[in-house]
Amino acid sequence: MTAWVLRSGWCVSAWLRSVVRGVSVGLVLAAALPAHAQDVRFERVAEGVYAHIGDTGARTVANQGLNANIGLVLTPGGAVLIDSGATAGSAQRIQDAVRRVTPLPVKWVINTGGQDHRWLGNGWFQAQGAQLIAHAQGEADMRNRGNDHLEGLRAALGDGVAGTVPTLPQRWIAGTEERLDLGGLTFEFRHRGGAHTPGDVLVWLPQKGVLFSGDVVYVDRLLGVIPVSRTLPWLATFAEIERLAPARIVPGHGRVTDLQTAQAETRDYLMALRAHMKKAVDDGQDIGTAVKAFDGRRWQQLHNAADLGPGNASRTFLELERE
Numbered sequence: 001m002t003a004w005v006l007r008s009g010w011c012v013s014a015w016l017r018s019v020v021r022g023v024s025v026g027l028v029l030a031a032a033l034p035a036h037a038q039d040v041r042f043e044r045v046a047e048g049v050y051a052h053i054g055d056t057g058a059r060t061v062a063n064q065g066l067n068a069n070i071g072l073v074l075t076p077g078g079a080v081l082i083d084s085g086a087t088a089g090s091a092q093r094i095q096d097a098v099r100r101v102t103p104l105p106v107k108w109v110i111n112t113g114g115q116d117h118r119w120l121g122n123g124w125f126q127a128q129g130a131q132l133i134a135h136a137q138g139e140a141d142m143r144n145r146g147n148d149h150l151e152g153l154r155a156a157l158g159d160g161v162a163g164t165v166p167t168l169p170q171r172w173i174a175g176t177e178e179r180l181d182l183g184g185l186t187f188e189f190r191h192r193g194g195a196h197t198p199g200d201v202l203v204w205l206p207q208k209g210v211l212f213s214g215d216v217v218y219v220d221r222l223l224g225v226i227p228v229s230r231t232l233p234w235l236a237t238f239a240e241i242e243r244l245a246p247a248r249i250v251p252g253h254g255r256v257t258d259l260q261t262a263q264a265e266t267r268d269y270l271m272a273l274r275a276h277m278k279k280a281v282d283d284g285q286d287i288g289t290a291v292k293a294f295d296g297r298r299w300q301q302l303h304n305a306a307d308l309g310p311g312n313a314s315r316t317f318l319e320l321e322r323e
Helices: 012-032 088-101 122-127 136-161 231-244 259-282 287-293 305-322
Strands: 043-046 049-052 070-075 078-082 106-110 131-135 171-173 177-182 185-190 202-205 210-218 248-253
Touching: 043 248, 049 088, 070 088, 070 185, 078 088, 088 122, 088 136, 106 122, 122 131, 131 136, 136 171, 185 231, 202 231, 210 231, 210 259, 231 259, 231 305, 248 259, 259 287, 259 305, 287 305
Parallel strands: 078 106, 106 131, 131 171, 210 248
Antiparallel strands: 043 049, 049 070, 070 078, 177 185, 185 202, 202 210
C-alpha cells in the first residue's frame, strides 16, 4: 500500500496497525475484566478539573489495582490525565469515565510517580495517541520496578493484568521546576528529590488553585514508606506545597482535601517519625526497640495504620542511619 499522510501526520498503514492493535487489546481486556468491577467516576474539583477518588484499601480484582486517585483536566486543546491506572483494564475504565465527562480526547498523561497505579496504564493511552510525561528522576525506578510491579499485580489480580505492558513516558521533565503549556493551560511541576518514590512530582494548576500531589500527600489512610522512599526530600516537597498554598489538594490517596488536613495526616506523621528515629539512632538504640517505642496513636484512625506502621518505622530508622 502506498503510504499517504493524514492530517494527524500518521500514514494510512500505521493508522491501520494502531486500529487493529487497539481492537485486539480491547477484546482481551473485555474478557479479563471482572463482572462487578468498581466504577471509575470523576467528580468536579474546580472548573474543568476533576478527580476520581480510588479505594483506600488493597489492590483487588474489583478495583483492577486502582486503589489511588486519578485526575482529569480539560483544556481547549484536549484532556490531560493525571496518572494512568495500574493495568490496561483500569486504564480502559478510566478512558470510559473520561468520555462520560467530555468528548475531548486524552492528549497528555502525566505520571506523578513510579508506583504501579501511577503509570502501568500508560500503554493503553499511548495506543490511543496520548503523550506520556513524567519526571526524569523517576525513570530508573520505573525501569527497575516495572516488571516487579506487574508480577505483584498478577498475584493479586490474575487475568486482570491482561494486556498490561510497562510503558515508559516519551517526555521527561528535568530539574526542580518546569512549566508546560498543555492545550492552552499552564501546568507547573515541582520536584524536590522524590518522596514515596524518586520521581514523585507535584502538578500545580495556578489558574485553578488546585494541586495534584500524587503520593506526596495521603489523607484518610496512612502513607507508605517503601524501600525506594526518602522521607527527608518528602518533607522538602511538602514544604513546597505549603509555599504554593493551594485552595484544594487532590492527594495521592484519600478525599480531596485542604492544606491543614494534609499537614496533620502526612507532614506531621513524617516529622514525628523522623524525630523519633533520629533520637533512637543518636542514642544507639537497636531498630526493634526504636520501632516498638514510636508512638503513632495520633494516626491510628487512618486506614491501614496497623499494617503499614511497623514497616514505615523500620525503613525510616534505616534512612536516618544512612544520613
